[in-house]
Amino acid sequence: MAASILLLLSALILLSSVSSPVNSLSLNYYDQTCPNAESAITNAVKKGMMNDKTVAAALLRMHFHDCFIRGCDASVLLNSTGNNKAEKDGPPNISLHAFYVIDNAKKEVEALCPGVVSCADILALAARDAVAMSGGPTWDVPKGRKDGRISKATDTRQLPAPTFNISQLQKSFSQRGLSMDDLVALSGSHTLGFSHCSSFQNRIHNFDTTHDLDPSMQPSFAASLRIVCPMHNKVKQAGAALDSSPTTFDNMYYKLLLQGKSLFSSDQALLTTARTKALVAKFASSQEEFEKAFVKSMIKMSSIAGGQEVRLDCRVVR
Known part of the structure; x- marks a missing residue:
C-alpha cells in the first residue's frame, strides 16, 4: 500500500512538468469526454495477454520506439503506403508485433466516444497496463497526446541500438x-x-x-x-x-x-x-x-510531445 501511494505521489509531482508548447497533458483529460476509455483499453490489453504471453513486452517496446521518434505521436502504428515506407517497416521495428491489441482498443474506444481518444494515448495507457498485468507497478498516465501524420522508416536510425556504448x-x-x-x-x-x-x-x-x-x-x-x-x-x-x-x-x-x-x-x-x-x-x-x-x-518519456490530431484509424492518415 505504501509503495502504491509513493508511486502515485511521484506521478502527481512529475505531472507539473509534463506540459509543452504542443501538448498539454493532464490526468483528467478524458473525465468529461470519454470517462470509460481507460477501462476499455485495459480490457483489450488483458484479452491480448491472455492469448499471447509476449504481448506485454511488445506493447512496452512499441511505446518506447514511438516516443523516441517525433515524440509520442503513434507514428509507429501507421502502415506503409505506396510512396512511403513507415516506421514499423524500418529495420529496428521489423520485430514489433501486437499491433492488433491497439487496433482492438481503438475500436472499443471509438464505440464509446468517436474521434476523442488519440492512438498515442491508447498506446501509452496500453504500455502501462502491460507492465501492471505483468506484476509491475501501475500509475496514473497523463493524457492528451495527439497523433502525428508522418512516419518514415529512415527515421528509425535514430533509435538507440543494442550495440550502443x-x-x-x-x-x-x-x-x-x-x-x-x-x-x-x-x-x-x-x-x-x-x-x-x-x-x-x-x-x-x-x-x-x-x-x-x-x-x-x-x-x-x-x-x-x-x-x-x-x-x-x-x-x-x-x-x-x-x-x-x-x-x-x-x-x-x-x-x-x-x-x-x-x-x-x-x-x-x-x-x-x-x-x-x-x-x-x-x-x-x-x-x-x-x-x-x-x-x-516512464511518465517523463511518454510525455515527449508530438502529433497534431486524433486519428480515427491508428494505421492510416486520412
Whole structure:
C-alpha cells in the first residue's frame, strides 16, 4: 500500500512538468469526454495477454520506439503506403508485433466516444497496463497526446541500438530530454521479452581482435548463447529471453546484469560509469526503488510531445 501511494505521489509531482508548447497533458483529460476509455483499453490489453504471453513486452517496446521518434505521436502504428515506407517497416521495428491489441482498443474506444481518444494515448495507457498485468507497478498516465501524420522508416536510425556504448546512449537520451537516471530506469524494461540473435551476435562471435567472446560476459552464459546463436545462424526466430523471468516485471534484469548475464552491449554499458553502475546495484537490491524510478521515467518519456490530431484509424492518415 505504501509503495502504491509513493508511486502515485511521484506521478502527481512529475505531472507539473509534463506540459509543452504542443501538448498539454493532464490526468483528467478524458473525465468529461470519454470517462470509460481507460477501462476499455485495459480490457483489450488483458484479452491480448491472455492469448499471447509476449504481448506485454511488445506493447512496452512499441511505446518506447514511438516516443523516441517525433515524440509520442503513434507514428509507429501507421502502415506503409505506396510512396512511403513507415516506421514499423524500418529495420529496428521489423520485430514489433501486437499491433492488433491497439487496433482492438481503438475500436472499443471509438464505440464509446468517436474521434476523442488519440492512438498515442491508447498506446501509452496500453504500455502501462502491460507492465501492471505483468506484476509491475501501475500509475496514473497523463493524457492528451495527439497523433502525428508522418512516419518514415529512415527515421528509425535514430533509435538507440543494442550495440550502443554509454556515450551513444547518453547522447540519444539527452536529445529527448532524458537523463542518465532515466536511461538506467527505462533499461529495466528489458525485464520483459525476447531478443533475436542479431541484437547480441556482436558479443558472442568475433567480439574484437583479441577476444571472440565479450570478456565482460559470464563464460557459461556466453557459451549457452553460442549454442542457440551459432556463427552462421539460419534460424530467423532463434534468440534468448532478456532475463530469466521474461514475462514477469521484476528487477531480475539488474541482478543478472551484475552477474555478467545481460544480452546487449547497451546493457553492459550501464556498468561503465560510476553513476549508472550505482543505480544498477540499487535497483538490483530493491524492487521498490526500481519501480519508483521506472514510473517516474516512464511518465517523463511518454510525455515527449508530438502529433497534431486524433486519428480515427491508428494505421492510416486520412
